[in-house]
Amino acid sequence: MDTVTVSNSNRLEYLNDPSPQTLGRSPLEWLERLNGPTVVRVAGRDRSRTRAMATLNHGNEPSGFFALHRWLLEQRTPEVNMLFLLGGVYPAKIPPVLTQRQLPGGRDLNRCFKEPFEGDEGAIAHALLEELRDANPECLLDVHNTSGTGPAFAVTITNDAAHQALTSLFTDRLIMTDLRLGALMEYSEQEVPTVTIECGGAQDDHAHELAYEGLVRYTSRADVLSLEKADWDVAVLRNPIRVELAPEATIEYRLEPTGLADLTLPPDIEHRNFGVVSPDEPLGWVGKKGLSILNAISHNRTENVTQVLRVKDGQVYPAQAIKAFMITTNPAIAKSDCLFYAVKATGDPLFES
Known part of the structure; x- marks a missing residue:
C-alpha cells in the first residue's frame, strides 16, 4: 500500500511501497516532490529479513537515486524487505538540482554518522541510524558517485567474505580502510556488513546503469553475503x-x-x-x-x-x-x-x- 507519513521528531518522511503516481515519471520529478530526508520501505517476499541501502548522502551524486527511482517504477517485489535511506534531499534540491554536495555553510552528511550528532546534518544522520537500528538489516549499502571520473570501486572498514560478496554485486575493486571519518559505512562496526559503492562519475551513464544493475542483484537474490556466489573476484587494496x-x-x-x-x-x-x-x-x-x-x-x-x-x-x-x-x-x-x-x-x- 502506498502511504506517506512524516515524523517531525526525527526530521524524516516515510514512503511505504510507493506507487508510480507517487514517484512521478522521472527522478527529477520525484526529487521535486520530496520535502526532505526520506525513508522508503518496500515489502519483500520474505518478511522476516531486511536489507538496507542509502543513497544521495551527497546531493551531487545521483546514480543511486536514479537507480532507485527506476527500480521502484518497475514495481518489483524484492526477495526480502528493503529499507532505502535518502539523506541529502535538501542539498540535492538546490538549483541547479543535483549539483551541491551539501548545503552552503553546512556539513558533509557523510561525516556526521557519529556522536555528538551536532547541527542539522547530525540530527539527520542520527535519525537515519535510528531507522537502521529499528530495521535490524542483514546488510547495508551506501551508494555514491566518485568525485571525478574513473572506474567503480567499493570501500569498507572490514574485509571478509560478506563484504567482498556485497562488493561483487557492483564491482571487482574493494578498498579496505581503518580510517574513521564518521561515514555511514562505519555502521559495519555494528556487526552489519556495510559497503560504500562508488559507481563512477556523476555525469556518467555507465555509472547510472551500474547502480541499477547492482541494485537489481541486491534486491533479487536470496543470498548476497556468500562469496562463492560472487559475480567477480574482488581485488582488495588495503589502508590507503x-x-x-x-x-x-x-x-x-x-x-x-x-x-x-x-x-x-x-x-x-x-x-x-x-x-x-x-x-x-x-x-x-x-x-x-x-x-x-x-x-x-x-x-x-x-x-x-x-x-x-x-x-x-x-x-x-x-x-x-x-x-x-x-x-x-x-x-x-x-x-x-x-x-x-x-x-x-x-x-x-x-x-x-
Whole structure:
C-alpha cells in the first residue's frame, strides 16, 4: 500500500511501497516532490529479513537515486524487505538540482554518522541510524558517485567474505580502510556488513546503469553475503593514504602552472585513477611552499608526506610507484575533502602500522 507519513521528531518522511503516481515519471520529478530526508520501505517476499541501502548522502551524486527511482517504477517485489535511506534531499534540491554536495555553510552528511550528532546534518544522520537500528538489516549499502571520473570501486572498514560478496554485486575493486571519518559505512562496526559503492562519475551513464544493475542483484537474490556466489573476484587494496591540501593552500587545474597557486594539477589527472604511477612520472607542480601545503593521513596518524611524494625542479612525483584513486578535478572537493588516496602498486599500504 502506498502511504506517506512524516515524523517531525526525527526530521524524516516515510514512503511505504510507493506507487508510480507517487514517484512521478522521472527522478527529477520525484526529487521535486520530496520535502526532505526520506525513508522508503518496500515489502519483500520474505518478511522476516531486511536489507538496507542509502543513497544521495551527497546531493551531487545521483546514480543511486536514479537507480532507485527506476527500480521502484518497475514495481518489483524484492526477495526480502528493503529499507532505502535518502539523506541529502535538501542539498540535492538546490538549483541547479543535483549539483551541491551539501548545503552552503553546512556539513558533509557523510561525516556526521557519529556522536555528538551536532547541527542539522547530525540530527539527520542520527535519525537515519535510528531507522537502521529499528530495521535490524542483514546488510547495508551506501551508494555514491566518485568525485571525478574513473572506474567503480567499493570501500569498507572490514574485509571478509560478506563484504567482498556485497562488493561483487557492483564491482571487482574493494578498498579496505581503518580510517574513521564518521561515514555511514562505519555502521559495519555494528556487526552489519556495510559497503560504500562508488559507481563512477556523476555525469556518467555507465555509472547510472551500474547502480541499477547492482541494485537489481541486491534486491533479487536470496543470498548476497556468500562469496562463492560472487559475480567477480574482488581485488582488495588495503589502508590507503589520504593526501589532503592544507586549509590555507590554493589549487589550480592547468596544463602549466601560472605561479599563482600552491599546487597545480593537469586537467586530465582523473585518468590516473586506479592506474600505477611510477616515480619518474610527474603528477603536477608545487609553488614556493613546496610539499608543506600537503598532508598525508593514514588511519591512525599523520605521516611524512615526503615518503609519498617528492619534488624535483618544481614538479611533483611519487616517492615510489603508487596506485592512486578518488582523484578529483573539482577544486571545492579537493579543498574540503581530499586530493586523492594512494596505496603501493601492489595494493598494499604505503605505511605499515
